[in-house]
Amino acid sequence: MKAGNMARRMSKTRKTKDKGSKSGKKRATSYDVAELAGVSQSAVSRVFQDGASASKAMRERVMAAADKLGYRPNAIARGLITQRSNMVAVVISKLTNLYYPEVLVQLTQRFSERNVRVLLFALEREGDTGSVVEQMLQYRVDGVITAAMFSPEQLRTIESAHIPVVFYNRTSREPLVSSVRCDQEAGERWLVDELVRAGHRSFGVVEGPEDSVVSIERKMGALNELTQLGITDVTTVSGDFGYETGRACFSELVEKRGNVPDAVIAANDVMAIGCIDEAREGHGLHVPDDISIVGFDGVGPARYAAYDVTTVRQPVQRMTESAASMLLERIERPELSPEKRAFSGIPIRGGSARLLKTGE
Amino acid sequence: MKAGNMARRMSKTRKTKDKGSKSGKKRATSYDVAELAGVSQSAVSRVFQDGASASKAMRERVMAAADKLGYRPNAIARGLITQRSNMVAVVISKLTNLYYPEVLVQLTQRFSERNVRVLLFALEREGDTGSVVEQMLQYRVDGVITAAMFSPEQLRTIESAHIPVVFYNRTSREPLVSSVRCDQEAGERWLVDELVRAGHRSFGVVEGPEDSVVSIERKMGALNELTQLGITDVTTVSGDFGYETGRACFSELVEKRGNVPDAVIAANDVMAIGCIDEAREGHGLHVPDDISIVGFDGVGPARYAAYDVTTVRQPVQRMTESAASMLLERIERPELSPEKRAFSGIPIRGGSARLLKTGE
């Protein structure tokens, strides 16, 4: 009954083996294991699944054979038949940002725990999403987490393939996508409020690259709150989230204004650090006595003693945990409606800004 | 002639469509495209390959149909039949190291350029390679780049699956693996030589985690050279490559010695920065007047003005480029023998160490 099948497989296998004389034998398949264990291929398949029915005896025989052959189920073939690759795409731009590495590691670990693999797409700039969509779709990823922007058209393409997407720190007008974000506006509001409470009246704002949604939200959050509080002496310059432009921006700011503002609000910690260095070295200023400088993110270097940046830390743990859970949930149950979650940042009263004591 | 085939496919397809009433139609396959274009599935397949023969007319018809259906070749299915997934595994430990993010981004981009996808495995610690091997093999990656250590047994497992491996910044006694590394010993030698030339005679050495090969190589490189030069006043303490332990290590060092050494050699830049902060804040020392502190890696923060770390920069560009090329080459031609490449680091004379001027 099964002889025919076996014979077919065997003869083919043999032929293949003979051909590949040098590199030795091919990887073992479920048929090889089945043959050695004297059972059917279906049985092998079932033993290597969770909820499948297989007797203890069967399980043992198959496992023994599998061990002997070094058999491992082929996830590619499995993906083909189950229509689930168990891979998700993580799209991230310019990791040199210092903030994303942590996000990436955590996301990867969260997915690993749940037995999902991460296909990484690293963009040079946020806009470079060109072939990424194409690749994701070709590899039939089950879902996407993106910290970069896709065009509406790209989104439609992804959506038409029924692949759930979770935006990380960015939202989209499209109502179909889920997102996890840190409430940048609220964070900036806190920073502005504290600075103003402590008597700062003239401001410099250092924004990030123009194609970054995060930067825009932070800038607008700060500017709106400043306006709200009746502060009009505000100068804006823009950098690229990097240290060097942070330094350049500070000088540009001073030059543009013709004086030194009471405080500088940088779109992220790295640029804040650049500003601090330039204030000290380039302009002989003392931080925070002569000027207050604040950032955003709460990255590692912001805590270095030489800077001790006053900032708002993103709750990365909770955000990545949420992002992973939301994505997996939507993969499991595509009928669920999208969800948007916003987390508050954690205020860090560092030494780079002259603030009132808490409760003062 | 093709009617039978078509009919079979069509009936099946229809049935599937009807069942999945809610989510609409399934993703288009090459059969769907073939049907619409009035050609065979093979033709479609050929149009979507590089070196396949297809007439201009054919190409156009198929492409038109494919566009209309939003067809994309299924990389999973392709991988199954071609025995090539076009995915490589990149294994990296604890990205918070600040050095690896850049490596990761660059590797990913190099592979992307060559149309190869990256499956990311992020380890909490270097040792956590447990299930990683299993996963890599199940997904049939074409190759592996690892910045973590695998046990000899794990290596044998990978090797028996004929998957080429390139070690990044670590070598293995096993002769079968290729590797790309920065010559840590030479770098440390340079640092030690310069420090000794400039008159430093007592040393502290801050090593990294014990399971890190990189740390061991750096420590041994420094210690050997110190011995070589007849310096015996050397104290060693160990951290974990992180900022906080850098600070702790400095204090521990001073306490252990009962005095402040002329120079501290840290296993990486981040710990060097920690040492600098602790020297300044915790011990009121001036860097480099009272003490010289050097690191290794050449990461971003090492160039911040407040630290300006004297260090050895790894040539990341060339190293990642090499790693990617070597891996792809070995994938293409498995018969090639492994190769080990070592790159010299780039000496950076920062302000954190009192060295003689060049040529002095």
Added chain:
DNA sequence: GGCAGTATTGCATTCGTATGCAATTTGGCG
């Protein structure tokens, strides 16, 4: 126009696993 030679195209099979269905075994229990 005819013929050899080449470029296209289609057919049939293959990759390795999952799974519906039917057949078989096992177990429980009177």
Added chain:
DNA sequence: CGCCAAATTGCATACGAATGCAATACTGCC
């Protein structure tokens, strides 16, 4: 011991694309 239900197992086929081989369509040339 027998009988029914439940658990286990095997068979056959599907997933979606690639490819050797054979059939067919072009091409150029005399």
